Amino acid sequence: MKGRWWALVALGVLVLAIVVVAATTYLRPQPSSLPLRAVGEVDLPGGSSRFDYASLDPDRGLLFVAHLGASEVVEVDVRASRVVRVIPNVSQVHGVLVVPALHRVYATATGRNEVVVLDEDTGQVIGRAPTGDYPDGLAYDARRNAVWTTNERGGTETVVDAATGAVRGTAVLGGEVGNVAYDPVADRMLVDVQSRNELAVLDPTTLAVTRRIALPGCDHDHGLALAPVQRQAFVACDGNARLLTVGLDSEKVSGTANVGRDPDVLAYDPGLNRLYVAAESGWLTVLDAHGGQPVVIGSGFLATDAHVVAADPLTHHSYYPVPAGTTGHPALLDREPAP
Template sequence: MIRRRSPRALLALAAGLVLAIAAAVAGVTLTRDGGQPSKVALPLRLVKEISLPGDSSRFDYASLDPGRGLLFIAHLGASQVIEVDTRADKVVRTIYDLPGVHGVLVVPALHRVYATASDANQVAAIDETTGKVLHRGPTGDTPDGLAYDPVHHTVWTTNETGGSETVVDATTGAVRGTVTLGGEAGNVAYDPTTRQMLVDVQTRNELAVIDPAALRITRRVSLPGCDHDHGLILAPADRLAFVACDGNARLLTVDLNTWHVTGTDRVGQDPDVLAYDPVARHLYVAAESGWVTTADTHDRHLTVTGRAHLADGAHVVAVDSTTHRSYYPIPHGTGGHPALLVYQPAP
């Protein structure tokens, strides 16, 4: 997704440009955080490339209903959500009028899809079967990622530049409340074990743990070694959280029992979207640089199994825990047209 940099980040960027110019004058090449990490062949096999409609503008999140085999892709640059039947390998429909759509989340139990329209500061609820927009509700500034709380029947939106969470009723779209984070919001996730919400506070390099009943922060977890924690996904059965730090290309493993960082791994530059297959225990980290990192969990320990350039623009990933296929929408596939790349784990 598009990073809207804070004043602190802009100052750091300006300083970096000055250093880069100085290095160029001296005949030295500087790369952010030492450049890309060492390459490890990806344990993936390309099985399909599905043509996508629209122009070759930016894609963002994707969310899959594995029971129905329906994948919903946010086409941010076109302000559309594209629905793909992953069993028939074809596009079902395009859902229009979602200005600057960033986040998309399908909730199979409700047969609904939720999408954040960042340019309108709204969250929209969509009928999963018909593609009809059922209602829209207000959010804070620049709504981005989404999570569903099944206990309180609410949808949470991370308002990136607004630095808050907007909590809306999953049925009506009415705002239930707002949680101020004290910094820019990254991604949000629901922990089904503790029934709490976890949110990246990316300008503070920490996780905020929120009581969804009281709508208040109960704990702040420091993330040493992380610069700008943006990506977040949980492995609830293993009591682990995975945090992608797009400022220094690091992936952190956080123990959800002790709240300690137990592992740090290098990933491709500007990591963005994460996906986790809880059945196979496979983790996927897609980066703005087009690099994808794969990793496996065993005995609550994460091991990197692959790390390489997959395709330009492949910063979004979704995974199907029934087929174990992973999906990557990209602006330029074969012939230069937008496409959905479908990969299977290699034997």
């Protein structure tokens, strides 16, 4: 009787293991060759701590990287493959956004609940503005010259005048907030409300939520990128490793794809119509967005903590800051599309 009981226990453990493996396999893309070729690697200063968002000025070839663990913004000349400068004392910096037309960089200092305004040319701090709780991602509304700051825990967006740095107002989302993006064609803001699994549509003038787009099949929508001309929104669901495509005109989910576990930052290259999804698990998924529905053309493990990506629309290179490159020190990985 005792032997039979242990056999049943062993069988139960085996069945559970099979279910877990099957579920894990289902929730991530099957490994395949990434359609990329290594071009180079730039050593980055600071310790091997977490990096967060990165933002590129493609005309000048300047990439701004948030080194969260060091509370620094690192400026890299990607054409010359060298670090230009390090901007210190941006407390627990998460988001970073360069606006080339203004020669300014905006960074969220999560440790102080503020957005910091930097001079792109000199790296000097030229302004600070208070935000809500836990500022993270950023977006720029060129029509109103306004910067939107996502306050993840506060469930709000702080809207800042891009020229003066003054706070213009606050938008209330009614739940924990993910990323934000501006749709220039329809002149509206889109915001992930990740605790409600929906996209909120906001009037950028009144800051009011005008409607909400349901995201069936998504668990905790955090990442967000737009292809305005193609009228598509790409939403990364970090709770179940899914990428959803949402029609910007239909406001409905038009497709899904499996991506790496814990997807975080998305980058869209409009010239190639290609989407990059970087995940906390170190997996990168590359999708071809031609034809209205993104198709996975490659996926695989890139590097530990390679959850950040920026794409250059001019050269089509993609960049990944990681705590440990091939030498074991912080590095910026440079990749180009494979022929």
